[in-house]
Amino acid sequence: MIEGILIGIKTALSFQNLLMVMIGCFAGTIIGMLPGLGPMTAIALMIPITYGFDPATGLILMAGVYYGAVFGGSTSSILINAPGVPGTVATSFDGYPMAQQGKAGKALAIAAYSSFAGGTIAAIFLLIAAPSLSKVSLSFRSPDYFGLMILGLTAVAAFSSKGNFLKAMMMCVLGLMLASVGQDTLSDIPRFTFNTMNLSDGISFVLVVMATFAMSEALTIILKKNDPTKAAKQISLTDLGSIKVSREETKQMAKTIPRSSILGFIVGVLPGAGATIASFLAYGMERNFVNNEEKEKFGKGSVQGLSAPETANNAACSGAFVPLLTLGIPGSGTTAVMLGALLGFGIQPGPRLYETNPEIFWSVIMSMYIGMVVLLILNLPLIPYIARILAVPRTFLIPMILFFSVTGIYLMSFNNFDIFLMIGIAVVATILRLYDFPMPPLILAFVLGGLMEENLRRSLLISDGSWSFLYNRPLTLCIMIVILAIVIWQVYNSFVKKK
Amino acid sequence: MKINSVKIISLLFFVLSAFYLYTAYQIQVFAFDEDAPFNAKTFPIYLGYVGMFFSGLKMVLPDQKPIEINPTNLEFKKTILLVITMIFYGATILKVGFFLSTSLFLVFSYYFLGERRWKYILIFSFPFVAIFMYLLHGLLAVYLRDPLLKYIGIMG
Numbered sequence: 001m002i003e004g005i006l007i008g009i010k011t012a013l014s015f016q017n018l019l020m021v022m023i024g025c026f027a028g029t030i031i032g033m034l035p036g037l038g039p040m041t042a043i044a045l046m047i048p049i050t051y052g053f054d055p056a057t058g059l060i061l062m063a064g065v066y067y068g069a070v071f072g073g074s075t076s077s078i079l080i081n082a083p084g085v086p087g088t089v090a091t092s093f094d095g096y097p098m099a100q101q102g103k104a105g106k107a108l109a110i111a112a113y114s115s116f117a118g119g120t121i122a123a124i125f126l127l128i129a130a131p132s133l134s135k136v137s138l139s140f141r142s143p144d145y146f147g148l149m150i151l152g153l154t155a156v157a158a159f160s161s162k163g164n165f166l167k168a169m170m171m172c173v174l175g176l177m178l179a180s181v182g183q184d185t186l187s188d189i190p191r192f193t194f195n196t197m198n199l200s201d202g203i204s205f206v207l208v209v210m211a212t213f214a215m216s217e218a219l220t221i222i223l224k225k226n227d228p229t230k231a232a233k234q235i236s237l238t239d240l241g242s243i244k245v246s247r248e249e250t251k252q253m254a255k256t257i258p259r260s261s262i263l264g265f266i267v268g269v270l271p272g273a274g275a276t277i278a279s280f281l282a283y284g285m286e287r288n289f290v291n292n293e294e295k296e297k298f299g300k301g302s303v304q305g306l307s308a309p310e311t312a313n314n315a316a317c318s319g320a321f322v323p324l325l326t327l328g329i330p331g332s333g334t335t336a337v338m339l340g341a342l343l344g345f346g347i348q349p350g351p352r353l354y355e356t357n358p359e360i361f362w363s364v365i366m367s368m369y370i371g372m373v374v375l376l377i378l379n380l381p382l383i384p385y386i387a388r389i390l391a392v393p394r395t396f397l398i399p400m401i402l403f404f405s406v407t408g409i410y411l412m413s414f415n416n417f418d419i420f421l422m423i424g425i426a427v428v429a430t431i432l433r434l435y436d437f438p439m440p441p442l443i444l445a446f447v448l449g450g451l452m453e454e455n456l457r458r459s460l461l462i463s464d465g466s467w468s469f470l471y472n473r474p475l476t477l478c479i480m481i482v483i484l485a486i487v488i489w490q491v492y493n494s495f496v497k498k499k
Numbered sequence: 500m501k502i503n504s505v506k507i508i509s510l511l512f513f514v515l516s517a518f519y520l521y522t523a524y525q526i527q528v529f530a531f532d533e534d535a536p537f538n539a540k541t542f543p544i545y546l547g548y549v550g551m552f553f554s555g556l557k558m559v560l561p562d563q564k565p566i567e568i569n570p571t572n573l574e575f576k577k578t579i580l581l582v583i584t585m586i587f588y589g590a591t592i593l594k595v596g597f598f599l600s601t602s603l604f605l606v607f608s609y610y611f612l613g614e615r616r617w618k619y620i621l622i623f624s625f626p627f628v629a630i631f632m633y634l635l636h637g638l639l640a641v642y643l644r645d646p647l648l649k650y651i652g653i654m655g
Contacts, residue, residue: 031529032556043572050633060578062616097650164565165563166557170509170512170553170554170557172517172549173546173553174512176546177519177543177546177550178635182541182545186539187539189526189527189528189539189560191523191539191540191543192519192522219578219581222574222612223575223578224572224574225572225573225574235577283600318629324539361516393614394612395609395610395612395613395614396619398612399605399608399609400583400605401603402585402608403601403604403605406585406588406589406604407591407601410592411641414593414644416589416590416592419585419588419592422588423586424546427582430578431508432508434568435504436564436566437508446617453540453542456537456541457537457542459543460536460537461535461536461537462539463536464536465536491556491560495560495561
């Protein structure tokens with residue numbers, strides 16, 4: 001393990017990778033500050049660029065974008081009460097009142113220090129948990145993996161779809177359907193290609209991500225007459241004030257950070273939960289921990305009320321990497337995009353990753369820590385300047401997003417068909433978004449589709465066509481019970497609440 | 500049961516799943532694989548049924564949070580114009596080449612979205628694409644197909 005850590009440090013500290021962390025954090029902060037354009041769009045736009053790099057560098061860039069986007073989301077939450085990403089909604093509860101009291105700089109500093117501390121503690125947990133879980137997961141069999149993948153999809157549909165479970169499940173099915181297009185991996189039999197050569201290799205992952213996120217988000221912004229750059233214009237005009245944090249405030253943060261980090265990390269590891277749930281839970285938990293006097297300050301600019309969600313959402317971001325790196329199963333849309341990118345590099349994350357590609361495994365973990373430092377040192381003092389760069393009119397921003405999306409696909413395939421297919425999927429995704437059909441489950445399902453079919457194939461062949469593999473192993477049985485409970489509970493909920 | 504847009508989308512999804520299921524049954528597998536516990540059409544067949552199950556449930560169960568969208572609040576004209584511009588961009592990028600088609604796509608998109616400052620429109624189209632191409636093709640050695648620039652002799 002020590003040897004692996006040293007390899008990771010060496011890889012992460014190379015000039016190119018350090019540069020990538022900085023670029024990633026910077027680009028992520030910029031996009032994260034724009035309400036409506038989340039980390040998934042930021043990462044999706046980066047994918048075509050990363051194909052020119054080696055896998056470790058590509059993943060480091062994407063991890064930097066992820067953290068940067070969450071940090072950027074906090075900034076717009078605090079300064080103008082417009083969360084750039086859902087994971088930073090709870091940050092605005094106390095961050096915005098602080099900014100209104102003329103302590104915007106202090107609120108940003110508290111958020112940055114809390115994010116840094118939360119991310120650091122979670123990176124240490126990841127350092128310890130990931131190798132141990134990798135060893136445990138080596139004992140997993142195909143039925144367990146198949147069950148885990150269904151669990152991941154149902155959990156994401158249940159917890160991250162804001163009460164739209166059935167819509168989210170439909171999106172999962174649509175993602176799996178799109179993944180099934182092309183030649184069957186084992187027999188090479190064409191499926192759903194409609195005699196078109198262009199579909200025989202299947203639909204490209206980058207195409208689906210670009211269409212459902214970057215392109216459809218851009219079209220949604222135009223369709224709904226939103227102006228994401230309005231937020232940046234406001235931020236660039238905000239007077240931040242001092243960023244100095246007093247000793248008393250540091251003491252308050254010192255109590256909050258450890259417990260929120262633990263909570264955030266655990267929630268992040270769970271499939272589907274992620275930064276949004278972690279930040280809300282941490283906010284609620286912190287409110288129960290503080291004394292009555294401090295409780296009164298919650299919602300009016302409490303230091304602990306701001307520190308708790310910020311710590312938890314960053315810890316959850318690190319936690320989300322645990323299932324991705326150890327099981328090869330992403331627990332969220334963002335990590336699903338990263339898995340897709342890794343598969344594009346020809347690397348299969350999973351329990352053997354840290355034996356076969358230790359430089360990737362450890363350098364990603366190390367670069368997370370470096371990313372935290374970059375965000376703290378570079379981004380915090382640069383916020384007003386970043387916002388000024390970002391205050392470009394949407395008349396320029398939207399065509400640029402569309403241009404990068406089309407160019408990304410064009411550079412990969414040099415094929416008109418792929419561009420038309422991407423536009424078609426983007427139009428459908430825009431209509432679905434309008435009616436609150438969530439896109440992350442679609443991406444997660446699209447990425448997992450091939451693996452899921454592969455594990456189902458093995459399980460059915462081993463059990464000679466019998467579905468008894470679902471309950472023969474205790475672990476598979478437990479997973480299936482949890483899945484059933486989630487589905488029944490969600491369907492029951494959607495039926496009962498109306499009455 | 501109230502019929503709304505979500506129910507109609509669910510119905511369309513149900514039809515899509517049924518069509519998917521029909522197509523899955525039509526997949527030709529090898530003769531020796533026909534009765535195997537798992538072949539190329541097994542997974543798609545299950546998927547078709549699952550799609551019909553969830554979309555059917557969505558159609559039948561009442562909506563918790565019905566979504567009301569006022570069409571007058573939506574910008575259809577600009578969105579459709581952008582989509583058409585993208586289709587033209589996609590259709591011309593291979594034949595006309597990256598430089599001209601991308602620059603024209605950007606010019607038209609800026610204009611359709613309401614930008615009228617021609618100085619900025621021109622700066623962020625032709626010179627911007629030229630710099631982008633230089634970075635990609637010249638510095639990073641990423642191949643960019645451009646018959647027009649090749650014909651003129653600018654690109655090798």
